[in-house]
Amino acid sequence: MAVLVYVESPNGIVKKTGKEVSYYGSQLASALGTECIALFIGLAENPASVGNFGVNKVIHVNSNNDIDFDSQNYTYIISKVATDYGANTIILSNTSSGKSLTGRLGIKMNAGNVSGANSLPELSGGFVVSKSVFSGKAIARYSITTENKVISVMGNSIQPVENENPAVVENIEIKVPVSKLKIIERKTSKGIVPLPEAELVVSAGRGMKGPENWGIIEDLAAALGATTACSRPVADSGWRPHHEHVGQTGVAIRPNLYIAIGISGAIQHLAGVNNSKVIVVINKDPEAPFFKAADYGVVGDLFDVVPKLTEAIKKFKHS
Secondary structure (H helix, E strand, O other), X not given: OEEEEEXXXXXXXXOHHHXXXXXXXXXXXXXXXXXXXXXXXXXXXXXXXXXXXXXXXXXXXXXXXXXXXXXXXXXXXXXXXXXXXXXXEXXXXXXXXXXXXXXXXXXXXXXXXXXXXXXXXEXXXXXXXXXXXXXXXXXXXXXXXXXXXXEEEOOOOOOOOOOOOOOEEEEEOOOOOOOOOOOOOOOOOOOOOOHHHOOEEEEEOXXXXXXXXXXXXXXXXXXXXXXXXXXXXXXXXXXXXXXXXXXXXXXXXXXXXXXXXXOOOOHHHHHHHOOOOEEEEEEOOOOOHHHHOOOEXXXXXXXXXXXXXXXXXXXXXXX
């Protein structure tokens, strides 16, 4: 039985999470001795490119239509393709869309499901999937014993390896049921890497003293090519938009580098960022809790440290 990977393609583009789940699915299929099939729904530029991450075949559903996301209709399409092409394991990204699909697909296909997997399943003596629990303080291992399985994969959990081997694309049409939802307005962030996909994040808190000082954070982010973020009090105060709020009650992220500036490090904030590979903390309070979670720490006035750091990065890149 094949492994089916649903690849999200917002605005027709395959993003980093799509490449990650394609590679994850291909590695799992190889371990199971079967093929990996990628599924695209609606518009997608160059869907054959996921073959470079080990996918054997691509099924492109309704390729000429820009289909609005509806978890009920997408569940119908994904489960139908899985059944028609003999796939008993479905892999998705652990995005907001993927989360809404994982449970629905589990019910639709009578499948055991795990959301937020952070590594490939262990196959010796069963099918065991691991994920972080208790705000990243522990790892739970789930044994899936059902024939059908659904897994959503946390971003930045696996580093995809790319090869030049595009996949064959099969275009099919599936009649989508009339949606029960009506979209009134859609607002999307443009020109930036979304926080769940960002590899570099520069974040700041109340230590900035006010929104008028945020320029030094944006300058540092621009020098690094990073995405900006903030703590909850900053978003609640209206200094920054709510989609930049990271933490337990905001966006959970797993970047390669997270720079926390003027953030004390309350447990609710740490819960959403402590899976970052490297954490750098800049704070004038040497007793700030965040230093205990940091890989690197700078004790100093952020208004002195951050501009100097930005200039140093610019000089390094220029050289």
